[in-house]
Amino acid sequence: MPKPSPFLQPPAVTSPDSLAILHLKRDLLTPTILRTHDDEYLGYAEGKVTTTRYGNYPHSTLIGQPWGSQIKASLVDTGTRGRVGLHVGKGKKRKRGGSSTGHRDGPTASEDGIELKEEHRDPPEVKEAKPAVPAPTGFCHILPPTPEIWTASLPHRTQVVYTPDYSYVLQRLRVTPGTILIEAGAGSGSFTHAAARAVFNGYPKDETPASHDQYMQDYEGPRARTGKIWSFEFHEQRAHKLASEIREHGLEDIVTVTHRDVYQDGFSSSRPDLKPSIDASAVFLDLPAPWMALRHLTRDSSSPLNPLLSVHLCTFSPCIEQVQRTVSALRSLGWLDIEMVELSAHRIEVRRERIGLQEEGLRGVNATPATVEEAIGRLREVEGRDRSYHHGMTAQARDEDLADEAADEYVSKQQRLQNIRDAQTDRKLYKEGRLTHRSEPELKTHTSYLVFAILPRAWTDDDERKAHEQLETGPMKSVNGPSKPTSKRQMKRDAKERAGGNKDVELEMKWQLDET
Numbered sequence: 001m002p003k004p005s006p007f008l009q010p011p012a013v014t015s016p017d018s019l020a021i022l023h024l025k026r027d028l029l030t031p032t033i034l035r036t037h038d039d040e041y042l043g044y045a046e047g048k049v050t051t052t053r054y055g056n057y058p059h060s061t062l063i064g065q066p067w068g069s070q071i072k073a074s075l076v077d078t079g080t081r082g083r084v085g086l087h088v089g090k091g092k093k094r095k096r097g098g099s100s101t102g103h104r105d106g107p108t109a110s111e112d113g114i115e116l117k118e119e120h121r122d123p124p125e126v127k128e129a130k131p132a133v134p135a136p137t138g139f140c141h142i143l144p145p146t147p148e149i150w151t152a153s154l155p156h157r158t159q160v161v162y163t164p165d166y167s168y169v170l171q172r173l174r175v176t177p178g179t180i181l182i183e184a185g186a187g188s189g190s191f192t193h194a195a196a197r198a199v200f201n202g203y204p205k206d207e208t209p210a211s212h213d214q215y216m217q218d219y220e221g222p223r224a225r226t227g228k229i230w231s232f233e234f235h236e237q238r239a240h241k242l243a244s245e246i247r248e249h250g251l252e253d254i255v256t257v258t259h260r261d262v263y264q265d266g267f268s269s270s271r272p273d274l275k276p277s278i279d280a281s282a283v284f285l286d287l288p289a290p291w292m293a294l295r296h297l298t299r300d301s302s303s304p305l306n307p308l309l310s311v312h313l314c315t316f317s318p319c320i321e322q323v324q325r326t327v328s329a330l331r332s333l334g335w336l337d338i339e340m341v342e343l344s345a346h347r348i349e350v351r352r353e354r355i356g357l358q359e360e361g362l363r364g365v366n367a368t369p370a371t372v373e374e375a376i377g378r379l380r381e382v383e384g385r386d387r388s389y390h391h392g393m394t395a396q397a398r399d400e401d402l403a404d405e406a407a408d409e410y411v412s413k414q415q416r417l418q419n420i421r422d423a424q425t426d427r428k429l430y431k432e433g434r435l436t437h438r439s440e441p442e443l444k445t446h447t448s449y450l451v452f453a454i455l456p457r458a459w460t461d462d463d464e465r466k467a468h469e470q471l472e473t474g475p476m477k478s479v480n481g482p483s484k485p486t487s488k489r490q491m492k493r494d495a496k497e498r499a500g501g502n503k504d505v506e507l508e509m510k511w512q513l514d515e516t
Contacts (some may be wrong), residue, residue, distance in 0.1 A: 005250030007193060008200050010144040014065050019249055021149050022062075022071075023141040024054045029153035031145070033248060034059050038129075047129035049076055055138025060129060065142055073138030145249070147194035157238050158187035161286065161316065164345035165447055166194045172341075172452050173282040173312045177201030178227050180279055182304060184262045184293060185286035185316075186233040189242045195284070196254045199227025203253050229255040230269065230278055230304075232262050263289070266296035267304040278304035286316040291329035298333060299458045307458040315451040323449050335453040342449055346440045354433035361417040 004011075006018050014020050014034060022030040035048040036059070042049070046058035055073025062071060143149060148163050161169075169191075175181060175198045186192050204226045233239040239259035246255050256269070269278055283305075287293060297305060297313070305311045313335065315326050323340055330338050357374050359365035369375035496506055 003250055006145050007197060007249055007251065010067065012066065014063055014142060016063055019145045020062060021143040021145055021153055022050065022057065023143050024052055029149060031153045034063050044076060045130050046074065046076055046132050054140065055135055057140060058132040061132050062142055067142065067144045069142055071140050071142055073135040074132040075135050147197055150193050151190045154188055154190060156188055157241065160188045160190040162447060164343055166191045168343060169284060169314050169450060170195065170198050173314055175199060175282055179282055180228045181282040181284065182267055182278065182280045183229060183231045183284045186231040186242050186257065187238065187286065189245060191284065192229060192231050192255055195229050196251050199229060200254055202226050227254065230280065231255055231257045232260050232267065233257065234261050263292045279306040280304055281306045281309045281311055283311060283313040290315040290317065291325045294329045294333055310457050311455040313453045316448045318448045320449065323451055326451050330453045335455050337454045339452045340449055348437050348439050350437045352433035353436045358420060361420050
């Protein structure tokens with residue numbers, strides 16, 4: 001049984017060697033793999049540490065926490081003097097394409113034509129990690145990974161497919177649990193993770209079919225209900241990185257990443273002995289020239305498409321010229337129901353707006369007078385403060401007691417703000433104020449044009465013969481059961497309608513009915 005992926009079946013609490021997302025603010029999310037040891041050998045005394053602009057978070061404080069917990073930042077010495085191993089050169093960064101002391105590169109097992117390489121660093125002297133000390137400020141929330149959160153936090157290697165686009169695409173492609181989908185142009189893997197969740201319906205069986213006949217038998221059974229993503233990427237480094245991420249996220253049984261030029265080599269799996277080896281019913285092409293890959297998506301014997309189902313296709317193109325060439329190629333290859341869609345999404349913020357002088361000094365409020373009475377009262381307070389100041393300056397020579405009495409009549413600004421903060425603890429702020437909504441100040445334009453099309457299922461001579469046999473029901477047969485005999489009056493009425501107003505033809509047809 002494979003280890004459940006946090007994207008598909010997250011546990012109740014965080015666990016080591018799994019992905020977690022640190023939510024720092026609305027538009028700032030940091031992904032990290034939780035480790036019980038310093039796998040990068042950065043030399044922190046607290047072990048593995050994730051450093052952010054809002055504080056440092058040792059992984060010892062992140063592991064074993066319920067999802068959604070608020071984690072306080074810790075005091076971590078991020079300087080080079082306090083970090084083990086840096087003074088001997090074992091923590092130095094290595095230049096691209098070069099080598100340094102204490103490193104060795106070695107290939108790992110090849111998977112779907114991708115030779116994965118890992119960098120190893122000789123560990124320094126291992127010391128027991130010291131307990132983390134909470135910092136006076138800084139905190140984050142630890143969240144489980146989802147495709148939506150991963151899209152907002154992933155490292156951008158290419159232009160990514162955002163949530164409004166891929167949610168609509170998956171719906172139009174009719175992707176359900178158990179669907180087999182082809183993705184070409186994986187890029188940063190945003191659509192890959194969303195599609196993996198959409199097709200997931202359990203993990204595949206451990207045994208592998210020995211022949212094509214056995215494969216087709218399993219296709220009719222439970223094996224068909226375990227979805228699969230066949231992802232193809234032309235850029236070798238991006239393919240390596242995506243394959244590594246898929247393995248770290250526990251999705252290797254659902255997603256297969258292949259480094260290939262689909263323009264020339266088409267779509268096929270790592271087992272060419274099983275034909276058809278993919279049997280996909282949905283295709284997503286995020287390519288610069290999708291029309292060049294369409295010639296491999298036909299109904300011939302080597303096609304990766306499912307011959308028993310209609311295939312839904314979507315292309316993702318930023319330019320209208322690409323759409324025109326794609327539509328022309330789709331029409332020439334027999335695709336139907338071709339349609340182009342453009343999406344423009346913007347967020348709407350809903351919040352409560354609180355106005356009034358009692359909100360002064362609080363965050364996220366409009367601390368202006370809500371009524372005329374509040375404005376007049378504040379003006380009187382300011383004028384009184386000015387008078388008390390001038391009276392104090394003049395009374396110093398005459399009567400200091402009068403100056404003290406005038407100053408005591410008015411509360412200082414610092415004391416007033418402190419009183420407001422103290423009163424905030426007894427207020428129900430979630431019920432106060434007016435409920436308002438605002439859209440984004442800048443409306444984001446579309447990311448790309450979406451072209452959808454459907455390729456009907458393969459139709460053979462046997463299918464045509466069976467269709468004719470089902471339609472040949474005879475004059476008295478019906479799909480819904482045996483029909484009732486037609487009366488002679490109804491037959492004459494039908495004959496009059498067929499005559500179309502021609503009296504001679506109508507009389508001839510009536511005479512034939514009378515003879516029968």
